[in-house]
Amino acid sequence: MNCKGCYIESKQDYCLSCRKKLFNKQKVNAVLNFDAPKDATLQVFQEHSKRLSISGVQLKYSLKLHGNQLELCEKGGAYILKPIPVARQLYELNAAPENEHLTMQIAEQIFNINTVTNGLIYFKDGQPAYITKRFDVINDGRKFLQEDFAQLLSRSKQTHGDTFKYEGNYEEIGNLIKRYVAASMPALEKFFKLIVFNYVISNGDAHLKNFSLIRNENGEYQLTPAYDLMSKVLHSPDESDTALSLYDGDIDSKFYQHYGFYGKPDFIEFAKRLGIVEKRAEKILFEFIDKKNDAVFKLINQSFLPDDVKQKFVNNYSEKVRRLLIK
Numbered sequence: 531m532n533c534k535g536c537y538i539e540s541k542q543d544y545c546l547s548c549r550k551k552l553f554n555k556q557k558v559n560a561v562l563n564f565d566a567p568k569d570a571t572l573q574v575f576q577e578h579s580k581r582l583s584i585s586g587v588q589l590k591y592s593l594k595l596h597g598n599q600l601e602l603c604e605k606g607g608a609y610i611l612k613p614i615p616v617a618r619q620l621y622e623l624n625a626a627p628e629n630e631h632l633t634m635q636i637a638e639q640i641f642n643i644n645t646v647t648n649g650l651i652y653f654k655d656g657q658p659a660y661i662t663k664r665f666d667v668i669n670d671g672r673k674f675l676q677e678d679f680a681q682l683l684s685r686s687k688q689t690h691g692d693t694f695k696y697e698g699n700y701e702e703i704g705n706l707i708k709r710y711v712a713a714s715m716p717a718l719e720k721f722f723k724l725i726v727f728n729y730v731i732s733n734g735d736a737h738l739k740n741f742s743l744i745r746n747e748n749g750e751y752q753l754t755p756a757y758d759l760m761s762k763v764l765h766s767p768d769e770s771d772t773a774l775s776l777y778d779g780d781i782d783s784k785f786y787q788h789y790g791f792y793g794k795p796d797f798i799e800f801a802k803r804l805g806i807v808e809k810r811a812e813k814i815l816f817e818f819i820d821k822k823n824d825a826v827f828k829l830i831n832q833s834f835l836p837d838d839v840k841q842k843f844v845n846n847y848s849e850k851v852r853r854l855l856i857k
């Protein structure tokens with residue numbers, strides 16, 4: 531069978547390397563000893579989720595590892611569990627946990643993007659869930675200060691209304707990275723790469739709260755590992771390509787005006803505004819063009835998505851790469 535963390539052939543639910551990264555080497559079963567939340571248990575789950583200081587519309591549960599068992603908890607949870615979301619007007623929701631897991635694995639394994647540790651796991655009743663290890667909690671329970679870019683830009687429901695997470699552009703995030711992160715150029719290149727990744731993977735929901743800085747023990751700010759990455763287009767086909775504009779006025783570019791979507795010249799201009807030299811930006815963009823398609827398709831194929839969803843994933847990905855190839 532394939533490892534529920536990284537997809538390699540494994541005799542166990544999670545291979546040794548994933549067990550080390552995810553579960554402190556413990557032989558954790560890929561089936562939890564409790565059911566997915568529904569009716570009677572929903573209240574209990576929601577009470578747990580209320581305590582979790584990570585925002586988002588999806589219900590998220592806090593888990594801790596006790597021996598080799600994962601248990602629900604209110605405090606000190608080292609894991610976040612995301613079951614199938616409950617939402618109307620969205621498609622293929624049963625595939626959402628694996629979509630997120632696969633997208634995170636493509637980011638990490640193929641594009642070397644620093645991501646939160648993650649895997650797929652199942653409730654007792656067979657429903658899948660996405661599990662991720664919290665990066666802001668260290669073993670002794672201490673928490674690092676994490677601030678997302680809605681907080682850093684002082685945008686909230688009170689100041690900018692219900693759509694506050696979408697009020698801004700990626701250049702503004704870049705400007706704050708320049709201001710707060712000491713080694714800002716490597717961080718800006720990582721950020722740029724992540725924006726391009728979100729574009730090719732069709733994640734049109736990478737809003738202000740999906741990027742964060744974390745303050746380490748020395749009081750220095752760094753970009754957090756990437757989180758909440760998924761090919762959102764599978765669930766909402768009419769969504770725009772990106773949650774935020776690249777920069778103010780980007781849709782007036784010659785390329786956008788001609789094609790109606792972003793292409794290579796737009797990303798090069800965006801990189802320039804971040805202060806990334808063109809050669810470096812070209813190199814990063816080149817990683818997404820053509821060279822790695824086979825590796826991406828292989829991982830999609832190994833994933834636990836249903837075959838028809840795999841095909842859609844491949845089609846969406848191919849279309850975005852095609853756009854980047856337009857001269």
Ligand SMILES: [Zn+2]
Pocket residue numbers: 533534535536537538544545546547548549
């Ligand atoms: Zn593995």
